[in-house]
Structures are given as structure tokens and as C-alpha cells.
Amino acid sequence: MLDFGLLLIRLVIGVTLMGHGAQKLFGWFGGYGPKGTGGWMESVGIKPGVLMAVLAGLAEMGGGLLFAAGYLTAVGATLIVLTMLGAIIKVHLSDGYWVDKGGFEYPFMLTATAIAIALIGPGAYAIG
Template identity: 55%
Template sequence: MDEGLLIIRLVLGLILAAHGAQKLFGIFGGHGIKGTGKWLESIGIKPGAFFAFLTGLGEFGGGLLIAAGVYTKVCAILIIFIMLVAIFTVHWKNGLWNGANGYEYNLLIIAVSIGLYLTGPGTHTLF
């Protein structure tokens, strides 16, 4: 079971960290704080740069900590919150399927985060 939790944590955590890096640093095809901030303001979330930074930091830092198995419960709650905001501000109106910019992907992240919250990180952690 611990090896399964390690795989789940690594995949979830590193993908989340990469999404955060897109927002913070503009890498992996992202737009950085400035570009993400402009987009957030275009959908009514202001100040955009501030929330781009917070979201990017939550995804990047939370993702790395989940991958490491550190503060798993706190990070899981943080990620669940970020994904709920994404669902209700962007994706809900598009329906379930990710291909139509729906909330499928976000819902999967929430489900995995709830699972990690309930089970904990397992024994293979950095600390």
C-alpha cells in the first residue's frame, strides 16, 4: 500500500507543482504571474497578479510538499480549495468533460487529494 501512495503522491504532486510553475515562472507553456494575472482579471478575479501568485504558490509549494509526503493533510486541503475555486469560477459552466474545458480534471485532483487526506502519505516520505 505504501508504494501505491508514493506513486499517487509523486504523480499528483509533481503535476501540481508544474501547473504552479506555469503560473509563477512562465515555464512549461505557462504565462507567468503577469499573463495569468491578466487572465484572472478578465474573468473578474482581482487583483489578478496577486491571485496568480497565491494560486501558483499553492499549486507549486503544495504539489512539492505532497510529492515529498510532508504536511500532506494541510496541502490536500489547500489543493482541494484551489480546485473548487477553479471549478466554480471557470469550469462548471462547461460541464464535466475536460475536452470542453469542463471540471473533470479538477474533480479528479479533488478526489485524489481527499484520498490522501484520509489515508495520509504512507511511510515513504522525505521526513
């Protein structure tokens, strides 16, 4: 049961982050693509916006894929953690903890989950 639980966590977190990456990279799922996301990033002081949007999208897409697959899980988790720490520090920290106030609750939970899975390991149902 433990291995199935780890698989479930990896899939939900990994696929969700892949979706966030696709929003930034391709404008899918209601996202704004590199130009729109980059413009917003510039407005909150993250420059150069388009480049940072692409890098964040690649980190979320790649990290999510590795994490979901259980392949190089520590690398995938590291990409997730770095992206989420950037979001916490540059966007959400000043709004407090709770997500309904724009706070860092959601990226903090993703960070904690990625670290926990990296420490525990991906489980038996993993590519590598």
C-alpha cells in the same frame, strides 16, 4: 505494495501541480507567468489578477511539494483542494463535467485524489 501505490499517486499529482504552479509563477512549461496568468484571471472575473495568479501559483507549488514529499500531507492536500475548488467554481463549472468541453473533470479528480490521500495518509515512503 500499498505504500508504493500511495507514493506513486503523491508523486504524479504533486509534481504535476508543482508544474502548474511554475507556469503561473515563472512562466515555465509554456505558462504565462504572473502578468499573463493574472490578465487571464481578470478576464474571467478573478481580481486582482496578478495577486491571485501568484497566490494560486504558490498554493499549487507549495501544496504539490508537500503532497509529493508526504510531509504535512493534509496541509498540502488542503492547498490543492482550495485551489482546485476555486478553478472549478470560477472557471470550469459552467462548462459541465467533461474536460474536452472545458469542464471540471480534471480539477475534480485532483480534488478527490488529494482528499483521499489526506484521509488515508501518505504511506511509509514519506518524509513526515
